[in-house]
Amino acid sequence: MQRYTIGQAARLLGVSPDTARRWADAGRVTTHRDEGGRRLIDGRDLAAFSVELAKQGADEDASYTSVRNAFPGIVTGVRLGDVAAQVEIQAGPHRLVSLLTREAVEELGLEVGMEATARVKSTNVHIDRT
Secondary structure (H helix, E strand, O other), rough: OOEEHHHHHHHOOOOHHHHHHHHOOOOOOEEEEEOOOOEEEHHHHHHHHHHHHHHHHHOOOOOOOOEEOOOOOOOEEEEEEEOEEEEEEEOOEEEEEEEEEEHHHHHHHHOOEEEEEEEEOOOOEEEEEO
């Protein structure tokens, strides 16, 4: 299971590390400490929290931008078919869904809770494992 530091989680959620820390202190997202004392968030917990934030219109005053149509985020859903697959990424307030081959998903090792970047060109969304 991938785990994220407060700073990494903040970047994926599109907020400051202080905001992510306050959310953790308030119990909105569960953290655990590693051997070095750093607070970590399990990928699945962060994925669920990012979906919850998007539904609530979290931090509506924050400005979100896309650099070169790249949306770094966290995988919130993977649905595998026999040949095709659907991958959902929550990038700040943006939910992106991509249809791709099952083989591509397996080669990238995509699973809920992992960091990934959705790249958008015209009507296509490409997923890069980060």
